[in-house]
Amino acid sequence: MKVKKFVAKDMPEAMKKIRADLGEEAVILNSKRIVTGGFFGLFTKKKIEVIAAIDEEERQRPRWNEIKHVPPEKQDLKEEVEELKKVVASISSPASLSSQDRLPEKIQQIDQMLSEQEVSPYLREQVVEELLATWYRSDAPTDALLYEKTRDFFIEKMKKLSFGPVTSGPKIIHLVGPTGVGKTTTVAKIAAYYHLEKKQEVAFITTDTYRIAAVDQLKTYAKILNIPVEVAYSPADFQRAIEKFQNKDVIFVDSAGRNFQKQQYVKELQTMIDFNEEMTTYLVLSLTSKYKDMKNIVHQFSHIPIDRFVFTKKDETSTLGAMVNLVTEANKGVAYVTTGQNVPDDIEIADATRIVDWLLEEGRHE
Structure with missing residues (x-):
C-alpha cells in the first residue's frame, strides 16, 4: 500500500491532487484542517491536510465498472473490497481523532495516553496519522512497534533544536x-x-x-x-x-x-x-x-x-x-x-x- 500526504487550500483541490497522483481507486485515510506558518497563532494560513492511500496491485487491475462479465466469486471479492474501503474511510474520517472508538484499539490506547499527558491535539493528530500509516503497512503491528514509532515521531520533531546548556559564548x-x-x-x-x-x-x-x-x-x-x-x-x-x-x-x-x-x-x-x-x-x-x-x-x-x-x-x-x-x-x-x-x-x-x-x-x- 502506498500512503501519501497532500496539503491544499480546500478539499476539491486536495481531491484533484490525489486523483492525479494516486488515481481514482485511492482511499482517504484522514483529513483535517491545519494552520501553516506564524508563531503562537499570528500570521497563519488555514489549509487542509489529507492522508490518502492506494493498493499498488489494485491500481494495476481493471476498474470494476470496466469488467462486463464478473464471475460470482469475483463479485464477492468486489463487494469485500468496497466494504473494506468504507470501513477504512469511517475509521479515518475527519471526526476520527475526536472519536477514539473509530481508531484501531492499539492506536486508540496510545492516543488516550498522550491525551492524559496533555499533549496538544495538533501533535496527537500527527502521531495518529503516523501510526495509521504504520498500521496499514504492517501485517500485525505490535504494541512495541507502535510505541517505537511514537517515540521516533517526537524525537524527529525536536532533533533540529539545541538542547543542553550553551557551552560557548558570553560569560x-x-x-x-x-x-x-x-x-x-x-x-x-x-x-x-x-x-x-x-x-x-x-x-x-x-x-x-x-x-x-x-x-x-x-x-x-x-x-x-x-x-x-x-x-x-x-x-x-x-x-x-x-x-x-x-x-x-x-x-x-x-x-x-x-x-x-x-x-x-x-x-x-x-x-x-x-x-x-x-x-x-x-x-x-x-x-x-x-x-x-x-x-x-x-x-x-x-x-x-x-x-x-x-x-x-x-x-x-x-x-x-x-x-x-x-x-x-x-x-x-x-x-x-x-x-x-x-x-x-x-x-x-x-x-x-x-x-x-x-x-x-x-x-x-x-
Whole structure:
C-alpha cells in the first residue's frame, strides 16, 4: 500500500491532487484542517491536510465498472473490497481523532495516553496519522512497534533544536522567569555545577530586590558554595557588579520573579538588564503550570533574546505534555530540567531523547 500526504487550500483541490497522483481507486485515510506558518497563532494560513492511500496491485487491475462479465466469486471479492474501503474511510474520517472508538484499539490506547499527558491535539493528530500509516503497512503491528514509532515521531520533531546548556559564548548566564518556579534554587544548582564540577570561578548577581527572602536565599547558597554575590538595585548597580566580576569565568544573574503574563513587568526587566550586552538567557518555567499560561509567558518574552528553556519541578507532576508542546511550538530547545529541591544534585542536562522517554514512561505508568 502506498500512503501519501497532500496539503491544499480546500478539499476539491486536495481531491484533484490525489486523483492525479494516486488515481481514482485511492482511499482517504484522514483529513483535517491545519494552520501553516506564524508563531503562537499570528500570521497563519488555514489549509487542509489529507492522508490518502492506494493498493499498488489494485491500481494495476481493471476498474470494476470496466469488467462486463464478473464471475460470482469475483463479485464477492468486489463487494469485500468496497466494504473494506468504507470501513477504512469511517475509521479515518475527519471526526476520527475526536472519536477514539473509530481508531484501531492499539492506536486508540496510545492516543488516550498522550491525551492524559496533555499533549496538544495538533501533535496527537500527527502521531495518529503516523501510526495509521504504520498500521496499514504492517501485517500485525505490535504494541512495541507502535510505541517505537511514537517515540521516533517526537524525537524527529525536536532533533533540529539545541538542547543542553550553551557551552560557548558570553560569560554572563541570566535566568528569567515568573514567580514560584524555583528560579533562585535553579541558579544555585547550575552555579554549583560550574564551580564544583567544572572548577570554574563564578559569581552571583541578583536583581530580585522585590523579595527580601529571595536575596537572603541566594546569599545563603553563596555562603555555602563560597561564591561572591552582589545585589543590584538599579541598572547602575548591575553594571558595577558586572565590572567587579570581570575576572570570573562565569557570572550568574538571578532576576526578579514577576507576573510576566503582564507586559509591564517584562518592560521593567528590560530597564534593569541590558539585553544588548553579551549574555546567555534561560527562561525558567515550572512543569506544574498550565500550558496556556506557559505559552502566554513565552509570548510576552518574544522581544527578549531567550536562548533556551529551563523546566523545573518535574518531580511534582506526572504530566509532561506541556514541555513537549512548548518546545515544538516555540521551536526552542531546553538547557536543564530540575527534578527536586536538593542543591546541587536535583538537576539534569536536557536531551531531546530523554524528554521523550520521560513523556512516554509517565504515560505508560498512569
